[in-house]
Amino acid sequence: MLKRTLPGLMGLVAAIALSGSSMTASAADSKTVEVMHWWTSGGEAKALTVLKDGLKTRGYTWKDAPIAGGGGEAARTVLKARVASDNPPDAIQMLGFTIPEYAGQGYLANLDSLAAKDGWDKVVPAPIQRFSKYQGHWVAVPVDIHRTNWIWANKKIFDQLHLTPPQTFDQLVADAAVIRKAGYIPLAHGGQPWQEATLFDSAVMSAGGPKFYTQALVNLDPTALGSKTMEKAFDQMRALRGMVDPNFPGRDWNLATSMVINGKAAMQIMGDWAKGEFVNAGKKPDVDYLCFQYPGTQGDFIFNTDQFATFKKGDATLPGEDAFAETVMDKADQAKFNQIKGSIPARLDVPSDGFDACGQKSMADLRSALKNGTMVGSFAHGHAMPDGPKNAVYDVVTHFFNSNQSSADAVKQLVDAVNEAK
Numbered sequence: 001m002l003k004r005t006l007p008g009l010m011g012l013v014a015a016i017a018l019s020g021s022s023m024t025a026s027a028a029d030s031k032t033v034e035v036m037h038w039w040t041s042g043g044e045a046k047a048l049t050v051l052k053d054g055l056k057t058r059g060y061t062w063k064d065a066p067i068a069g070g071g072g073e074a075a076r077t078v079l080k081a082r083v084a085s086d087n088p089p090d091a092i093q094m095l096g097f098t099i100p101e102y103a104g105q106g107y108l109a110n111l112d113s114l115a116a117k118d119g120w121d122k123v124v125p126a127p128i129q130r131f132s133k134y135q136g137h138w139v140a141v142p143v144d145i146h147r148t149n150w151i152w153a154n155k156k157i158f159d160q161l162h163l164t165p166p167q168t169f170d171q172l173v174a175d176a177a178v179i180r181k182a183g184y185i186p187l188a189h190g191g192q193p194w195q196e197a198t199l200f201d202s203a204v205m206s207a208g209g210p211k212f213y214t215q216a217l218v219n220l221d222p223t224a225l226g227s228k229t230m231e232k233a234f235d236q237m238r239a240l241r242g243m244v245d246p247n248f249p250g251r252d253w254n255l256a257t258s259m260v261i262n263g264k265a266a267m268q269i270m271g272d273w274a275k276g277e278f279v280n281a282g283k284k285p286d287v288d289y290l291c292f293q294y295p296g297t298q299g300d301f302i303f304n305t306d307q308f309a310t311f312k313k314g315d316a317t318l319p320g321e322d323a324f325a326e327t328v329m330d331k332a333d334q335a336k337f338n339q340i341k342g343s344i345p346a347r348l349d350v351p352s353d354g355f356d357a358c359g360q361k362s363m364a365d366l367r368s369a370l371k372n373g374t375m376v377g378s379f380a381h382g383h384a385m386p387d388g389p390k391n392a393v394y395d396v397v398t399h400f401f402n403s404n405q406s407s408a409d410a411v412k413q414l415v416d417a418v419n420e421a422k
């Protein structure tokens, strides 16, 4: 009996000691907010300092928990593991459908009182609120509006070859041939599924326009997915594949951006976090580089918004978590952050002065897309469809890009994959 009780007692003592130490740790930590994110490139890390400083002025320390990997897949995997072991970070960067996924399981703190105090309902565009709110309650704060249908071009190469931004896809193909002949790589690309998916955002929009994009990638309508228009989107992907260099597999997106900055490659198709790399390298739009829309998507706005959610700790939201959400939504900080990050503010009440020509263009296009109802969520970045079908479409797109599959076969596979994943 004694023999059995003793280890039990010792266990209890150990447990008390442990809980004591964890109490001390959490008391010490109550002035600290642990933030998980995937912003590890030069431009991203620089933009992040704005938020870190903002939190500091509110009396809290930012405990950094970066998980490298553009697009955030690695971070999402680590988050799952940490939540499963009951050790989530205090706050985490999240995209699109990941937010309702966690909110639906009751993990995210309710931010309604802060939202009401600062009037978030009035300043955040509705297509973004759709993800920030769960069942009518604010559970995430949006810091930026990125756009995926951009091309970033090296101005020196364009000038040397007398090229101007192509207005049609056929023109892009013709320009790429001229660039290749002159000894440059036409398209800097990183062969990772999310980067191929980012090209696909633009190809689908260019082939069919915003209505088709929505039918296919948001409504997952089998007729749109299996259409001739979708075949055209895959034809564009095939043509883009012909524009890259042989070393593209596995390359990180920011290394592809460097190829354009350094004049090895002429263009990159990428969300405007790529602009953050140009900014970080001291480069100026219309002097060192050009920004324009993927041909056939001029005026269209495919958005990807980074939001931060805070995890519930018991019933109450910790004061540090409130301070964190306030920092993310701070008007002046959103201006500073987005000028470095390459994006535009998630708040519509931030003035456009201080933004460069690419940023001002994005702001103007956003306003008309909002008016026309053509601001659509990025498939590649989790704003068009939930994770299940998204991963299935990723597989189809990446397989196509890295094989000799025909567009007609890819379209058939796409319909089947979405059907199974729905």
Ligand code: GAL
Pocket: 038, 039, 044, 069, 070, 071, 072, 095, 146, 253, 273, 304, 305, 306, 381
């Ligand atoms: C996206 C994120 C962007 C950008 C990019 C590359 O998922 O929304 O902010 O940083 O990844 O890391």
